[in-house]
């Protein structure tokens with residue numbers, strides 16, 4: 628058994644899952660990575676990324692007014708463009724420009740019907756005019772649907788790694804038409820001093836598949852001893868992070884991945900860092916306390932053998948013990964994007980920020 632002091636991240640070969648002879652080895656490595664490390668690289672995933680990567684600098688080079696036209700502030704679904712400095716984590720400003728998108732979806736909330744506020748969290752993406760960036764929308768949408776498929780397959784593998792039937796976690800999703808998963812493209816500009824590209828945080832849902840789309844260090848994760856370790860890009864891999872909901876649903880077998888991004892330094896001369904995270908959600912109405920999984924005792928023993936794990940610097944998404952998943956997610960979005968929240972969720976905004984729009988240094992979000 629490895630100690631939780633690991634200082635590097637395992638690389639798992641996804642192609643092994645397609646071979647009956649090699650799959651058991653993959654499942655064993657996955658079990659170890661989930662329980663004893665908390666994150667992993669995944670190689671040999673048959674998803675095309677070159678075209679997508681080529682669009683990223685082109686999107687961010689669009690005229691500012693074209694990007695502002697699809698600003699996230701327009702969207703009660705928190706989808707769209709966020710300019711530099713518009714986002715906060717742990718009360719500090721993140722230094723990144725980003726464009727949030729999601730798999731195609733019709734919002735289920737109906738105005739005036741008294742639907743829960745968090746039903747409005749999911750809905751259609753905004754896109755730049757097609758003639759500004761021909762093929763962009765289709766390429767991004769195709770990519771999200773491909774990773775969505777991977778994410779469902781991977782959750783089946785994860786169930787097997789924890790000694791459950793491969794469909795044991797399906798209960799956390801609703802029917803396809805009621806599900807939506809999100810992604811974004813992100814640009815981290817170079818800075819003069821080391822600064823917060825993105826502060827320490829957990830992701831909310833089940834799994835995050837992160838494509839590092841340029842050759843920069845900067846992504847760091849906290850290992851089970853609480854040490855920050857580098858997760859540099861490895862070509863043709865995804866970094867797979869564990870979200871807060873999965874930690875809760877697996878009773879801590881898989882621990883949520885605390886992670887952050889340091890801004891690329893101006894001295895390394897290699898331009899902005901780019902990344903493309905994909906966030907796998909669970910159903911908006913799912914209450915995790917109503918879905919208690921029964922793991923085999925030998926699996927729970929592996930968790931116990933891991934021993935105690937250190938606290939992390941991330942504290943967000945703590946409400947899964949009492950709120951439906953969608954509300955937990957919405958509270959997180961309000962804290963990260965107060966300008967969007969103030970416009971579209973004024974009541975919740977007031978609850979979260981009773982003093983009004985916070986000055987970054989005073990925000991206690993996350």
Ligand SMILES: O=C(O)CCC(=O)C(=O)O
Nearest residue numbers: 813830846886888902904
């Ligand atoms: O840009 C990255 O590498 C990480 C992004 C991330 O963690 C997030 O957006 O939640």
Ligand SMILES: [Fe+2]
Nearest residue numbers: 828829830886
């Ligand atoms: Fe993240």
